[in-house]
Amino acid sequence: MPKPSPVVPNETLDRARRGERAAHAELYALLAGPVFTLARRMLASSSLAEDVLQETFVEVLCNIGRFRGEAEVGTWIKRIAINKCLMHVRSSWVSRRGPSGDEPAGEDRGALDDQMALERALDQVPDVARAVVWLHDVEGYTHTEIGRLMGRSTSFSKSQLARAHERLRALLEGPEVKNETNLCTPELKTC
Amino acid sequence: MHARTEDLLKLRELPELAPPRGVWERVLEAERVRAATRRFRRRALATAAAVVVAAIPLVYVTTLQSPRPPTLHVGVPQPVRMPGEGTSYAPLVAESARLERLLAELPAPRPLMVGSAVGTVVGLEDRIALVDAQLSYAAARDFAPPYREALWGERVELMNALLYVRFAQTQGF
Numbered sequence A: 001m002p003k004p005s006p007v008v009p010n011e012t013l014d015r016a017r018r019g020e021r022a023a024h025a026e027l028y029a030l031l032a033g034p035v036f037t038l039a040r041r042m043l044a045s046s047s048l049a050e051d052v053l054q055e056t057f058v059e060v061l062c063n064i065g066r067f068r069g070e071a072e073v074g075t076w077i078k079r080i081a082i083n084k085c086l087m088h089v090r091s092s093w094v095s096r097r098g099p100s101g102d103e104p105a106g107e108d109r110g111a112l113d114d115q116m117a118l119e120r121a122l123d124q125v126p127d128v129a130r131a132v133v134w135l136h137d138v139e140g141y142t143h144t145e146i147g148r149l150m151g152r153s154t155s156f157s158k159s160q161l162a163r164a165h166e167r168l169r170a171l172l173e174g175p176e177v178k179n180e181t182n183l184c185t186p187e188l189k190t191c
Numbered sequence B: 001m002h003a004r005t006e007d008l009l010k011l012r013e014l015p016e017l018a019p020p021r022g023v024w025e026r027v028l029e030a031e032r033v034r035a036a037t038r039r040f041r042r043r044a045l046a047t048a049a050a051v052v053v054a055a056i057p058l059v060y061v062t063t064l065q066s067p068r069p070p071t072l073h074v075g076v077p078q079p080v081r082m083p084g085e086g087t088s089y090a091p092l093v094a095e096s097a098r099l100e101r102l103l104a105e106l107p108a109p110r111p112l113m114v115g116s117a118v119g120t121v122v123g124l125e126d127r128i129a130l131v132d133a134q135l136s137y138a139a140a141r142d143f144a145p146p147y148r149e150a151l152w153g154e155r156v157e158l159m160n161a162l163l164y165v166r167f168a169q170t171q172g173f
Helices: A010-017 A021-043 A046-066 A073-090 A092-096 A114-123 A127-138 A143-149 A154-173 B003-013 B023-065 B090-105 B115-140 B145-170
Strands: none
Touching: A010 A021, A010 A046, A021 A046, A021 A073, A021 A127, A021 B023, A046 A073, A046 B023, A046 B115, A073 A127, A073 A143, A114 A127, A114 A154, A114 B003, A127 A143, A127 A154, A127 B003, A143 A154, B023 B115, B090 B145, B115 B145
16 A cells, blocks of 8 residues: 555645645645655655755646646655655765765664664665665555656566565664665676 | 564654755745746747847848849759858757757657646746747857857757656656
């Protein structure tokens, strides 16, 4: 089941389409959290996620008047955010940086509860695999849809998901968390 | 299976994160700047178009009134010259033509496109139209090559961006 987007009242959407600033602010208040969370989880960096949040809502404000309602507005806005995240994932800068843009990795965190361990493990999954696992497991996208979004095949999405699960398993089960994100080697197709 | 492996299934239960403060204010500011830029481009395009339209009769009358130089007809066919051929910006002209061809070969856009994609395509087409109007004006007034080179460079960049967006649409983005 895909993670549901917050429901935007039709009346708010109508006012937003007409250009009412207050309605735009309501839309932001409803969806900024889910969009920021999505971006933060996909990119493992708060500063990049903040950029994506800002760029997404600028795009929303510029185009809400032309939104025809062929999908839920929350789904439409998340789709914009996903495309922006994938642009970051594809950029060479993101693939060259460390496992997380802002969180200390490994033993610095001390004793962790399950949720924190999962968050930390997710941050250490390679960029593309992390984006795939989030889109598939949380946002409910199919492999075909993910392949299309990334300009790749369905089997590419499947293999990235398997890789992400395997990596998460290793990170959650193993006592030592090693940072292997920087070992991304295109020759070996590990990224 | 290790007990903690079950945590894999709990990705959806990770808490929602609070967005940082101040982003909404930056969104409003960026949107205001973007709208102002778009308005400026539209006005500039309209002005450039008006200048070109106004210049056409003038150029026509001037051409009619000028004594025509005698022409020499020889049997050798004249080669077709691309705009800017033999100039510093000829490669940019050729690249622009190549991108035009690639764009023409793409399948027609779907009738229902995502709003953001429509906005991007319209924005890029507006900017290309503006550059085209400036190029026409520069050609009519015989502006210096560096100025035209900059315009052709901008056109190639915009065409590249448009091609990328249109290609992404064909892939279902």
